[in-house]
Amino acid sequence: MPLDLNQLTEAERDAILSVIKRDEDLKQKDGDRVRQVPSEIKQLRLKGVLKDGQDSETTCARCREKFGFFSNKGAICPNCSHKVCDKCQVRDTEKHSFLCILCSKQKSVPLLLY
Ligand SMILES: [Zn+2]
Ligand SMILES: [Zn+2]
Numbered sequence: 001m002p003l004d005l006n007q008l009t010e011a012e013r014d015a016i017l018s019v020i021k022r023d024e025d026l027k028q029k030d031g032d033r034v035r036q037v038p039s040e041i042k043q044l045r046l047k048g049v050l051k052d053g054q055d056s057e058t059t060c061a062r063c064r065e066k067f068g069f070f071s072n073k074g075a076i077c078p079n080c081s082h083k084v085c086d087k088c089q090v091r092d093t094e095k096h097s098f099l100c101i102l103c104s105k106q107k108s109v110p111l112l113l114y
Helices: 010-047 101-108
Strands: 089-092 097-100
Touching: 010 101, 089 101, 097 101
Parallel strands: none
Antiparallel strands: 089 097
């Protein structure tokens, strides 16, 4: 039986309409979140540009933090081949691998946004 709003009491109708509205609000919020990601990626790209005199062997390609001798030695991102510090590695526990924060973000953005 198709839903006929006219057959409902006013209270029921309001309840249904508010559910529909909440659903639309949520979709809207979700859209905003997705739209924010590319600008986040731009920021990371800008931040990740090493300046002259900065050695990619000793400096994180993403946040430019210096690597330590014993801890935070950095690791090469398998996707972009940049060496990044522990903080800028996003672990994929299922695959026992990691991506740098930039590659990981880029992967999370649907391709149609480009
Ligand atoms: Zn870093
Ligand atoms: Zn990477």
